[in-house]
Amino acid sequence: MIIEVKDLVTEFKTSRGILKALDRVSLNVNKGEFVGIVGESGCGKSTLAYSIMRLIRKPGRIVSGSIIFEGKDLLKLSEEEMRKIRGKDIGMVFQDPMTSLDPLERIGDQFVEMLTEHGVDEEEAEEIAKKSLENVGLPAEMFHNYPHQLSGGQRQRVVIAMAVAMNPKLLIADEPTTALDVIVQEKIMDLLEELKKGERSILLITHDFSLAAERSDKIAVMYAGWIVEYGDAERVVSEPLHPYSAGLISSVPDLWLDREIKPLPGSPPDLVNPPEGCRFRDRCPKAMEICKKEPVTVSVGDRIVKCWLYGEGNVES
C-alpha cells in the first residue's frame, strides 16, 4: 500500500457556516495503481488532493483522520517535513499549469530551483531538468523558454515533467487535461500511463468518467464529500453498485454506444447544510425509507459501497 487515507474530514469556514468538503473519506491506493477519482463539480475531489498534499489553506482546515504514506501519518508531520515530501515523494499536477509556473521566469530556472530545494546540486539539476523535458516529449531547449512561449499542452507537459522529475512514488493529477484539446489530452494521458510503470501510483482526478474508465485500474466515485463507491474500474463501469455511479455512467455519451443516454437530474446538495441520511437520496431512483439514515459503508466482493441497497453486512468503516 502506498497511501492509506482514513476517515478524513476537511472543512471550510464560509459566511453561511461550516462547509464539510470531505466527510470521513477513506481511500487506499496500492503501489503501481492508477486510480481515477470521479464525481460532479463540488463533490470534494480537489479538496481530497489538496488535503493529501497538506495544501489546504484558510479558511479551510483538515479536522480529523489520517493519511498514512509509507507508514507515516502526513497529518502529524511538521510543515518542514511535509515540504520535503511534496514534489519529492508525492508530486502534484494542478489543473491550471499557470498555478505552478511563474510567467516571469524561464522554465529551466524554475525547474532547477525546484530541484535544488530538494537537495539536488545545481549542475545535476540542469541535467535532470533537460532529461525530464525530453522524457515528456519536449525538446531540451525549452529549458531556456518562458512559459508564455509554449502552447497550453506544452506547458502542461512541463508541469508534469516537474512533478515527476524527482521520481515521486505517488503522482496526483487534478484535471490535468481539462483545458486541452482531445489529441493533446490523449498524449498527456499516455504520458501518465507510461509513468505508472516503475511502481509509481497515480491519482487522476477528473469529472470525465469515460477518461477515468479508459485509463484507471480502479475508480473512486465521490458524491457530496463522501466516497460512495470504490473498486475495479472495469467492474464499476460495467456493473455499478451505487445508484449515483450508475446515474453518472448512463449520462456519459462516450461510454455506451448501445445504451440510452440519460442525463442525471438534479444537482449535489449544499455542503453547509447537507440533507440528513443519504446525501444522494433526493436524486436517487432507488431511495427507500431507510435512506433517511446515513448509509454504512460495506464491502460487496472487492467493492466498497456506501448505500443501503447492500444492507448492513461486512461493515468496512
Ligand SMILES: Nc1ncnc2c1ncn2[C@@H]1O[C@H](COP(=O)(O)OP(=O)(O)OP(=O)(O)O)[C@@H](O)[C@H]1O
Ligand atoms: N477555499 C474554499 N473556501 C470555501 N469553500 C471551498 C473552498 N474550496 C472548496 N470549497 C468547497 O468545497 C467543496 C468541494 O470542492 P472541490 O473543489 O473539492 O470540488 P471538486 O470535486 O474538485 O469540484 P470541481 O470538479 O468543480 O473541481 C465545494 O462545495 C466547494 O465550494
Ligand code: NI
Ligand atoms: Ni476540483
